[in-house]
Amino acid sequence: xxxxxxxxxxxxxxxxxxxTLDCVYETRDTTYYLFWYxxxxxxELVFLIRRNSFDEQNExxxxxxxxxxxxxxxxxxxITASQVVDSAVYFCALTPYRGYQKxxxxxxxxxxxxx
Amino acid sequence: xxxxxxxxxRDICQRGTSLTIQCQVDSQVTMMFWYRxxxxxxxxxxxTANQGSEATYESGFVIDKFPISRPNLTxxxxxxxxxxxEDSSIYLCSARTGxxxxxxxxxxxxxxxxxx
Numbered sequence: 001x002x003x004x005x006x007x008x009x010x011x012x013x014x015x016x017x018x019x020t021l022d023c024v025y026e027t028r029d030t031t032y033y034l035f036w037y038x039x040x041x042x043x044e045l046v047f048l049i050r051r052n053s054f055d056e057q058n059e060x061x062x063x064x065x066x067x068x069x070x071x072x073x074x075x076x077x078x079i080t081a082s083q084v085v086d087s088a089v090y091f092c093a094l095t096p097y098r099g100y101q102k103x104x105x106x107x108x109x110x111x112x113x114x115x
Numbered sequence: 116x117x118x119x120x121x122x123x124x125r126d127i128c129q130r131g132t133s134l135t136i137q138c139q140v141d142s143q144v145t146m147m148f149w150y151r152x153x154x155x156x157x158x159x160x161x162x163t164a165n166q167g168s169e170a171t172y173e174s175g176f177v178i179d180k181f182p183i184s185r186p187n188l189t190x191x192x193x194x195x196x197x198x199x200x201e202d203s204s205i206y207l208c209s210a211r212t213g214x215x216x217x218x219x220x221x222x223x224x225x226x227x228x229x230x231x
Contacts, residue, residue: 033220103209107157
């Protein structure tokens with residue numbers, strides 16, 4: 001069974017502050033993918049990143065960075081110098097590496113960036 | 116990569132009617148899935164759309180309520196039958212593609228359904 005926990009239901013930050021969204025997961029699979037998706041108020045699901053479980057290098061993309069720690073089963077997402085356009089619901093998700101199985105989503109973290 | 120188009124993007128429907136949502140992928144994909152996202156909630160898998168056979172439904176979802184078709188490797192439909200206000204949700208189509216041991220997961224833009 002797979003489970004993704006996003007303990008932060010809602011976060012509010014002032015523009016230009018840094019913010020970290022937490023994600024903790026459980027899986028019996030030895031290899032798996034982790035994802036982060038952004039869902040703006042318009043409702044579409046925007047892919048942000050995919051991480052393979054055997055690649056523990058942290059990744060940076062512009063103002064976004066991801067910290068993957070297999071030892072603690074965490075895949076945290078940091079937005080640096082937040083902007084109002086970052087306001088959205090962010091989902092962390094997990095799927096087995098092999099096969100074509102469903103993606104298990106966390107409950108999401110609603111981020112509000114206040115100007 | 117795969118680009119997924121869903122139609123309609125949104126609709127307002129009367130209770131008791133049915134709505135069919137279409138999902139078109141721009142390339143052949145191995146698996147297609149349908150998810151539901153109720154207001155303020157996370158995404159829940161409804162079913163896996165199998166090409167050439169009946170869909171596989173998750174616990175709590177039944178074929179009579181959510182009939183699914185998948186006539187080929189690029190297209191699927193989800194019907195929400197006999198709708199009630201509780202069916203108001205975003206419905207998302209997803210596809211997985213890739214070679215052995217390597218799969219990607221892509222999502223359509225969703226269909227925002229309101230039942231009145």
